[in-house]
């Protein structure tokens with residue numbers, strides 16, 4: 001730890017023990033004063049006394065400070081209890097500091113320490129000094145607009161917010177306007193047309209990936225609309241939006257929260273929001289010809305994941321279990337789809353989907369400032385050459401981020417990064433059910449899910465997909481030239497008789513958990529030159545709150 005000039009230093013009492021308490025611009029620390037006349041035993045030099053007696057909290061992780069009245073909050077947010085008296089019984093002046101405590105598996109908790117002072121003047125001096133340091137943390141939000149989806153996941157959004165999140169926001173003196181949505185797209189439409197965004201420092205989404213997607217669409221559309229930018233043009237540069245989106249997980253997959261924060265825990269997310277953490281994300285724009293369809297930040301999946309989603313929508317009442325039931329059903333149906341994928345590979349220096357630099361919470365690559373990421377880019381001759389792949393596929397997946405979630409803690413593409421301007425395109429060719437099961441199982445263990453002869457993975461900047469039934473005559477002629485003339489004749493008949501049993505089957509796209517019925521799409525991960533300018537939110541990246 002770098003030595004910082006001390007702003008304040010006193011001997012105060014913590015839990016009945018006298019401590020040297022120090023405040024610098026970066027840390028608040030307290031260390032028990034050990035009586036030097038005591039015999040130096042192994043226990044007090046190396047043992048629990050020394051370890052337990054010394055604490056250091058970064059100022060940026062202090063949630064709040066308050067003068068402690070006789071009745072004051074206990075360590076459990078929301079409960080109240082009597083303050084224990086100073087053992088010497090000589091003073092009643094104390095202040096309580098609430099701060100972030102890191103626990104296992106990326107989880108954060110709100111802890112508290114009460115420091116007793118010998119007199120009120122010193123107590124006020126400490127409270128004021130800490131408040132002054134907190135006031136310097138200008139990235140922290142003060143006013144938030146909260147949308148709660150009461151029907152996401154296990155329908156616990158409202159309860160999660162009221163019981164776990166609101167008390168933390170209130171402790172941190174964050175004011176909120178809360179809207180419980182009444183229908184799908186309520187939050188999106190409100191953001192697009194009504195919300196007075198100037199009043200807020202951020203928007204909070206209580207729900208799952210679908211709810212996040214609504215809010216992201218609302219914010220991006222509103223910003224473009226206010227600036228007269230046409231979203232339907234695939235090459236248009238979007239105007240960045242200044243508001244961050246915080247995610248309180250209350251959905252079924254919560255992959256955006258899990259992949260950015262490292263867990264799907266509402267208290268952890270609330271604390272990340274309070275301290276003002278943020279993480280830019282890649283945003284893919286999805287078009288069909290010149291019509292804008294949607295944005296995606298996690299998964300775009302055709303075939304398997306599209307079919308799982310389509311089937312699961314009819315089983316919403318089951319909650320998160322619907323995905324497992326529909327997953328098994330889709331797996332057993334074993335449908336494959338024929339089509340053509342073209343893609344522009346990413347610059348080789350942004351890494352590959354099969355390198356071992358997995359993207360986890362606090363990932364070094366995702367935390368690099370954008371300008372530094374640009375430094376290690378080298379020219380790659382192949383990067384502007386479109387590559388074309390035709391075939392029969394069980395699944396075509398594009399992952400802008402790892403898509404880690406509780407079902408698959410390493411995700412669909414474990415080395416995909418959050419804001420590197422690329423997506424990982426995963427092609428699972430037609431294979432046996434057993435092979436496909438082997439591939440799926442590897443999402444849940446340490447084995448490499450790409451290490452199969454029927455799986456290919458590419459890091460891309462753009463891609464296009466055309467299902468065979470939508471290919472133009474010239475594309476089909478080209479394809480059929482590769483096959484026999486009798487096959488060509490057979491295909492023509494089938495295209496004209498879609499109802500016949502050999503007609504090609506159609507899937508739809510799973511776009512961050514929302515159904516996109518269009519087969520042929522063009523996808524662009526927003527260009528690196530845009531995110532390297534460090535845009536807080538917009539075409540290239542949206543910001544979510546994370547570690």
Ligand SMILES: CCCCCCCCCCCCC/C=C/[C@@H](O)[C@H](CO)NC(=O)CCCCCCCCCCCCCCC
Nearest residue numbers: 209253255298299323327328331403408440441443512513
């Ligand atoms: C044998 C066990 C294999 C388990 C394989 C698990 C792979 C899980 C990979 C999860 C990837 C999630 C990507 C995130 C997508 C989100 O934007 C989206 C919106 O929230 N969620 C889903 O579409 C929700 C998608 C949920 C997909 C669940 C698929 C479950 C497949 C089960 C297959 C079982 C075969 C058993 C045969 C006897």
Ligand SMILES: Nc1ncnc2c1ncn2[C@@H]1O[C@H](COP(=O)(O)OP(=O)(O)OP(=O)(O)O)[C@@H](O)[C@H]1O
Nearest residue numbers: 152153181182183207208209210211251252253254
């Ligand atoms: N009040 C509401 N009534 C019905 N649907 C709503 C309401 N508010 C939002 N929605 C819609 O509910 C859908 C699902 O919500 P959400 O993403 O929160 O949960 P989920 O689908 O269970 O979780 P996940 O997306 O993580 O799998 C979203 O598409 C959203 O548009």
Ligand SMILES: [Ca+2]
Nearest residue numbers: 282400417422
């Ligand atoms: Ca990415």
